[in-house]
Amino acid sequence: MNRQALTYARYEVLRTFRNTRFFIFSLVFPVVLYLLIAGPNRHEKVSGIPLPLYFMTGMAAFGTMMAIVSTGGRIAAERQVGWNRQLRLTPLRPSAYFSAKVLCGYGLAAVSILVLYALGIGFGVHLSARAWLTMTGLILVGLVPFAALGIAVGHLVSTDSMGPAMGGITSLLALLGGVWGPIAEHGFLHDLSQAIPSYWLVQAGKVALEGHAWPMKGWVVIGIWSLVLGRVAAWSYRRDTARA
Amino acid sequence: MLETLPPDGIRLHDLTKAFGPVQAVRGIDLAVAPGEIVALLGPNGAGKSTTVDLLLGLAQPDAGEAAIFGRSPRQAIDEGIVGAMLQSGGLLRELSVRELIAMVGSLFPHALPVQEVLDLCGIGELADRRTHKLSGGESQRVRFALAIVSDPDLLVLDEPTVAMDVGARNAFWTAMRAFAARGKTVLFATHYLEEADAWADRIVLMARGRIVADGATTEIKAKVGRRTVRFTLADADLDRLGALPGVAQAEHHGGSVLLTCSDADAALRALVAAEPTAADFEVRGAGLEAAFLELTADEPEVDQPAPTLDAPEVVR
Numbered sequence: 001m002n003r004q005a006l007t008y009a010r011y012e013v014l015r016t017f018r019n020t021r022f023f024i025f026s027l028v029f030p031v032v033l034y035l036l037i038a039g040p041n042r043h044e045k046v047s048g049i050p051l052p053l054y055f056m057t058g059m060a061a062f063g064t065m066m067a068i069v070s071t072g073g074r075i076a077a078e079r080q081v082g083w084n085r086q087l088r089l090t091p092l093r094p095s096a097y098f099s100a101k102v103l104c105g106y107g108l109a110a111v112s113i114l115v116l117y118a119l120g121i122g123f124g125v126h127l128s129a130r131a132w133l134t135m136t137g138l139i140l141v142g143l144v145p146f147a148a149l150g151i152a153v154g155h156l157v158s159t160d161s162m163g164p165a166m167g168g169i170t171s172l173l174a175l176l177g178g179v180w181g182p183i184a185e186h187g188f189l190h191d192l193s194q195a196i197p198s199y200w201l202v203q204a205g206k207v208a209l210e211g212h213a214w215p216m217k218g219w220v221v222i223g224i225w226s227l228v229l230g231r232v233a234a235w236s237y238r239r240d241t242a243r244a
Numbered sequence: 245m246l247e248t249l250p251p252d253g254i255r256l257h258d259l260t261k262a263f264g265p266v267q268a269v270r271g272i273d274l275a276v277a278p279g280e281i282v283a284l285l286g287p288n289g290a291g292k293s294t295t296v297d298l299l300l301g302l303a304q305p306d307a308g309e310a311a312i313f314g315r316s317p318r319q320a321i322d323e324g325i326v327g328a329m330l331q332s333g334g335l336l337r338e339l340s341v342r343e344l345i346a347m348v349g350s351l352f353p354h355a356l357p358v359q360e361v362l363d364l365c366g367i368g369e370l371a372d373r374r375t376h377k378l379s380g381g382e383s384q385r386v387r388f389a390l391a392i393v394s395d396p397d398l399l400v401l402d403e404p405t406v407a408m409d410v411g412a413r414n415a416f417w418t419a420m421r422a423f424a425a426r427g428k429t430v431l432f433a434t435h436y437l438e439e440a441d442a443w444a445d446r447i448v449l450m451a452r453g454r455i456v457a458d459g460a461t462t463e464i465k466a467k468v469g470r471r472t473v474r475f476t477l478a479d480a481d482l483d484r485l486g487a488l489p490g491v492a493q494a495e496h497h498g499g500s501v502l503l504t505c506s507d508a509d510a511a512l513r514a515l516v517a518a519e520p521t522a523a524d525f526e527v528r529g530a531g532l533e534a535a536f537l538e539l540t541a542d543e544p545e546v547d548q549p550a551p552t553l554d555a556p557e558v559v560r
Binding site (some may be wrong): 004007011015080082085088089242 | 347
């Protein structure tokens with residue numbers, strides 16, 4: 001990163017954490033859900049995994065996914081007031097702008113993860129240091145396609161329809177990915193959910209239980225989605241700038 | 245040797261741009277010397293904003309090129325030698341005015357100190373206000389601050405006063421003049437003849453994507469500042485009326501006769517003497533729209549609508 005990119009990122013972080021409503025909402029929702037679900041069922045199991053652990057990773061997947069994709073809402077709002085055109089009159093490169101946005105998304109995601117981990121430990125989640133680190137690392141990698149998705153949504157969806165679009169996309173991805181429990185143990189739906197990046201976000205906790213990473217399939221799915229959505233994001237940006 | 249001359253502040257060469265079937269800009273050639281203050285004057289839809297976008301590299305021309313002090317638009321922006329205030333544009337939220345100016349300034353190689361920018365724009369009292377709590381006029385002044393924070397040699401303003409009331413306008417142009425007095429080149433787009441007249445040394449007239457006139461402010465003002473005389477007269481002889489002193493054109497207009505005048509006073513005197521039965525005189529400024537139509541009347545193209553006529557804009 002060059003000097004301009006760092007400066008812009010610094011102000012972007014400042015702005016993100018100053019927007020208290022945005023900040024609170026991206027944190028509160030997964031945390032409250034986790035308390036409601038894991039609190040009364042702390043001795044249950046889902047797919048052979050203690051429920052507090054399963055839902056800790058489920059909510060971490062959901063919360064971080066929302067935090068990263070919501071970057072799109074901020075891009076759309078800035079686009080609407082013409083800030084993107086203003087930035088094109090400065091030496092700042094688009095890549096630096098998007099890096100700052102993604103960095104902030106990851107910052108929010110990190111806060112969300114830490115809060116959920118703390119609650120999970122409170123509900124009796126026990127993991128080795130290695131398992132904690134593996135899980136966290138996999139979540140961070142698994143968020144890459146969602147960062148691209150956020151940038152694409154920010155260029156393709158107007159601020160008017162951002163709310164329903166964002167809510168719909170994240171809810172659907174969460175449901176199919178098994179955030180609320182496995183969608184199916186086998187058959188078509190099971191195969192479908194395995195082809196969706198949010199599934200592997202949720203699986204980050206499951207595989208981390210033994211300190212393993214994803215199987216090859218997980219890496220391939222995340223890799224392909226990252227490439228495809230990265231292309232879509234780049235295309236949506238170019239389309240938007242050409243229209244000027 | 246030509247090469248040793250300092251480059252023009254702005255040089256546009258055969259600039260052309262179409263959006264689908266609409267030819268927004270049709271081959272513009274323009275050179276602006278360093279230190280000049282130039283108004284790009286024209287009605288809505290004349291191609292002013294597209295020209296500004298092409299000059300700044302915000303849009304890519306279909307043909308031709310734009311240069312700023314001999315550099316490409318992108319290079320000029322990177323070096324901080326061009327600053328611009330676009331027609332529409334909001335400010336980044338969740339920052340104070342001071343922070344926003346400091347942030348944008350820090351992106352440039354040789355920015356002005358924030359306090360100096362605040363003073364120049366007369367917005368010192370807004371410095372600690374959050375950007376989303378500013379009024380429309382206040383935001384415009386902050387946007388002006390963002391345009392000059394890089395200490396540019398060329399300042400480009402696209403209809404900067406559109407959302408301002410009279411008081412804010414005067415404050416704005418005074419700030420612009422103060423900055424220009426540092427030896428800056430300024431190009432501003434406007435559709436107000438009076439603004440161009442008051443603040444520019446030179447006016448470039450645009451209509452239908454072309455430059456239709458270019459000259460010193462007084463010269464252009466005489467050209468477009470025409471007036472019309474309207475009256476009723478039975479069996480009017482248009483040829484005879486058209487030949488009266490000060491009359492450029494005579495035509496029937498509904499039940500009355502309309503004279504477009506280069507000198508309305510002389511025309512009226514001659515008219516009253518020559519046609520004692522003429523009555524119901526009405527003298528009015530022809531307005532910018534009419535002047536543009538006249539200047540572009542010899543254009544054969546009819547492939548796009550003329551500037552809006554049904555609701556003529558009042559020239560303020």
